[in-house]
Amino acid sequence: xxxxxxxxxxxxxxxxxxxxxxxxxxxxxxxxxxxxxxxxxxxxxxxxxxxxxxxxxxxxxxxxxxxxxxxxxxxxxxxxxxxxxxxxxxxxxxxxxxxxxxxxxxxxxxxxxxxxxxxxxxxxxxxxxxxxxxxxxxxxxxxxxxxxxxxxxxxxxxxxxxxxxxxxxxxxxxxxxxxxxxxxxxxxxxxxxxxxxxxxxxxxxxxxxxxxxxxxxxxxxxxxxxxxxxxxxxxxxxxxxxxxxxxxxxxxxxxxxxxxxxxxxxxxxxxxxxxxxxxxxxxxxxxxxxxxxxxxxxxxxxxxxxxxxxxxxxxxxxxxxxxxxxxxxxxxxxxxx
Amino acid sequence: xxxxxxxxxxxxxxxxxxxxxxxxxxxxxxxxxxxxxxxxxxxxxxxxxxxxxxxxxxxxxxxxxxxxxxxxxxxxxxxxxxxxxxxxxxxxxxxxxxxxxxxxxxxxxxxxxxxxxxxxxxxxxxxxxxxxxxxxxxxxxxxxxxxxxxxxxxxxxxxxxxxxxxxxxxxxxxxxxxxxxxxxxxxxxxxxxxxxxxxxxxxxxxxxxxxxxxxxxxxxxxxxxxxxxxxxxxxxxxxxxxxxxxxxxxxxxxxxxxxxxxxxxxxxxxxxxxxxxxxxxxxxxxxxxxxxxxxxxxxxxxxxxxxxxxxxxxxxxxxxxxxxxxxxxxxxxxxxx
Numbered sequence: 184x185x186x187x188x189x190x191x192x193x194x195x196x197x198x199x200x201x202x203x204x205x206x207x208x209x210x211x212x213x214x215x216x217x218x219x220x221x222x223x224x225x226x227x228x229x230x231x232x233x234x235x236x237x238x239x240x241x242x243x244x245x246x247x248x249x250x251x252x253x254x255x256x257x258x259x260x261x262x263x264x265x266x267x268x269x270x271x272x273x274x275x276x277x278x279x280x281x282x283x284x285x286x287x288x289x290x291x292x293x294x295x296x297x298x299x300x301x302x303x304x305x306x307x308x309x310x311x312x313x314x315x316x317x318x319x320x321x322x323x324x325x326x327x328x329x330x331x332x333x334x335x336x337x338x339x340x341x342x343x344x345x346x347x348x349x350x351x352x353x354x355x356x357x358x359x360x361x362x363x364x365x366x367x368x369x370x371x372x373x374x375x376x377x378x379x380x381x382x383x384x385x386x387x388x389x390x391x392x393x394x395x396x397x398x399x400x401x402x403x404x405x406x407x408x409x410x411x412x413x414x415x416x417x418x419x420x421x422x423x424x425x426x427x428x429x430x431x432x433x434x435x436x437x438x439x440x441x442x443x444x445x446x447x448x449x450x451x452x453x454x455x456x457x458x459x460x461x462x463x464x465x466x467x468x469x470x471x472x473x474x475x476x477x478x479x480x481x482x483x484x485x486x487x488x489x490x491x492x493x494x495x496x497x498x499x500x501x502x503x504x505x506x507x508x509x510x511x512x513x514x515x516x517x518x519x520x
Numbered sequence: 521x522x523x524x525x526x527x528x529x530x531x532x533x534x535x536x537x538x539x540x541x542x543x544x545x546x547x548x549x550x551x552x553x554x555x556x557x558x559x560x561x562x563x564x565x566x567x568x569x570x571x572x573x574x575x576x577x578x579x580x581x582x583x584x585x586x587x588x589x590x591x592x593x594x595x596x597x598x599x600x601x602x603x604x605x606x607x608x609x610x611x612x613x614x615x616x617x618x619x620x621x622x623x624x625x626x627x628x629x630x631x632x633x634x635x636x637x638x639x640x641x642x643x644x645x646x647x648x649x650x651x652x653x654x655x656x657x658x659x660x661x662x663x664x665x666x667x668x669x670x671x672x673x674x675x676x677x678x679x680x681x682x683x684x685x686x687x688x689x690x691x692x693x694x695x696x697x698x699x700x701x702x703x704x705x706x707x708x709x710x711x712x713x714x715x716x717x718x719x720x721x722x723x724x725x726x727x728x729x730x731x732x733x734x735x736x737x738x739x740x741x742x743x744x745x746x747x748x749x750x751x752x753x754x755x756x757x758x759x760x761x762x763x764x765x766x767x768x769x770x771x772x773x774x775x776x777x778x779x780x781x782x783x784x785x786x787x788x789x790x791x792x793x794x795x796x797x798x799x800x801x802x803x804x805x806x807x808x809x810x811x812x813x814x815x816x817x818x819x820x821x822x823x824x825x826x827x828x829x830x831x832x833x834x835x836x837x838x839x840x841x842x843x844x845x846x847x848x849x850x851x852x853x854x855x856x857x
């Protein structure tokens with residue numbers, strides 16, 4: 184088994200996006216449901232702000248789906264913080280059966296994959312998935328105290344502040360977005376030990392998953408209107424193009440990376456955006472808009488995760504990467520169901 | 521949706537248990553497949569030892585199932601370490617599509633729940649689940665540097681060193697163990713802020729899940745031969761008995777807690793064992809033996825997790841708890857399928 188064609192395609196019946204202040208100054212600002220004025224969002228700590236951001240994204244998604252929290256069977260979420268406290272403390276408020284994931288920045292699509300596969304069970308009808316990241320909570324957990332103001336090399340990426348939430352249902356009305364195929368990623372490690380080169384560390388995992396996803400689906404490459412990776416940044420994006428070309432799939436014209444889309448060049452984010460929220464904000468914001476307006480009908484999203492911890496890095500370990508993929512189709516009343 | 525009766529019961533066709541040296545001196549020693557002579561297992565760090573332990577448990581489980589790694593569709597795992605590095609670094613070696621979970625000490629059963637629900641998909645045939653914990657990696661991550669030698673109160677628990685792995689298949693031969701019902705837990709928080717009182721923090725979540733699991737299955741309480749919670753310890757166990765009694769379910773005669781079973785009273789582990797490996801070792805070791813010998817035919821396992829992080833505790837947050845449950849049935853050739 185590698186790529187699963189879902190027996191029952193899963194409808195994305197609602198979504199919510201909350202973006203941080205820097206993301207709100209970027210080129211995709213108009214696509215986000217809510218933009219924060221500052222990183223603390225009125226809370227006492229960045230960690231509590233991140234919890235509020237995820238909670239707000241879920242509230243917006245539920246409203247968008249016109250559904251109450253009591254109609255949700257399962258809440259599936261994960262984030263970057265140790266013991267995924269953003270997700271668990273949000274689950275505490277929701278009081279919905281909860282499954283916690285950890286897939287680093289691949290969590291947005293890991294949630295879609297797990298949610299879609301679980302929704303095939305007869306008794307499960309509706310699932311909410313969510314993920315988040317916060318520049319300041321990540322900086323101080325993974326790198327240095329923020330007060331330190333350390334310099335970073337140009338290969339470094341900037342963790343996106345924000346959250347994206349989705350309401351998934353077995354049955355959705357047309358027109359609408361449907362998850363049709365899922366591919367679970369394998370863990371790859373090309374020996375990169377520098378935590379400021381995560382794009383390069385994750386690229387081989389993205390290529391393996393993307394290649395398997397296309398090869399084992401019923402569609403040829405030409406059937407897709409767009410392919411997006413999660414947060415490889417400018418450097419990782421180039422590697423993906425080159426490696427896919429070597430495998431006989433020229434994706435250049437339809438491929439982009441969310442990490443290179445979310446900020447403008449003027450925003451000084453080095454190699455681009457990263458973090459769980461990066462692909463969630465770009466896909467649920469910009470891409471869904473493109474689907475609704477008919478620009479994109481069939482999209483592959485490959486969210487990518489760097490599976491390092493400060494402890495593994497300090498102990499001299501290299502950085503493994505993972506990537507999960509789904510195909511999302513916009514289905515209208517005319518033609519195919 | 522609360523409790524799912526699996527359309528296709530999931531067979532547990534192989535299991536592997538590796539226990540630490542202290543666990544190997546406890547009353548369940550004879551039931552473990554492998555016992556370590558020391559906590560480092562020949563590695564340079566405890567973290568690397570934990571990775572080796574999980575890997576060994578998986579190898580034993582695959583051998584027990586007479587199955588090669590190439591026949592596994594998905595590897596599902598989680599552990600207590602930041603960014604679940606034990607699981608991801610093990611996945612790096614396995615090269616099997618990987619889904620990372622975080623459910624603290626509830627991960628053993630979270631893996632069974634997610635694995636069982638995903639196995640209902642037609643294209644997915646075989647899943648390996650694993651979880652681990654290590655006393656020394658947990659001590660230094662969650663509490664104090666181990667060199668510090670701090671004293672702990674009698675309500676504290678002792679993190680189990682070990683790992684349990686299982687091979688799950690849609691079709692299994694008889695006689696054998698089958699997962700038949702799953703219940704996903706909600707996050708509960710009764711305001712306990714002391715990280716040395718985790719049993720009490722997790723007990724209400726265990727009670728909610730256990731009560732829903734029994735109430736929404738087709739069996740009355742009398743149909744079960746045993747009920748086990750994961751790692752509540754002596755104090756949490758008493759709370760569960762009392763709260764279940766108040767809800768009209770007297771479980772005392774068939775109920776025990778893995779945290780109170782894995783060590784003897786002489787072993788000075790305060791309120792009992794804890795950690796992801798606690799319920800995995802007790803269930804895959806002792807309980808499976810009881811099933812094979814006909815002592816137990818229908819068992820509920822409720823693994824419990826305390827969803828704290830050092831950051832949330834330092835920021836004054838209380839400790840939410842979660843618990844997931846499955847029913848495991850021993851099915852023989854005679855009588856029911």
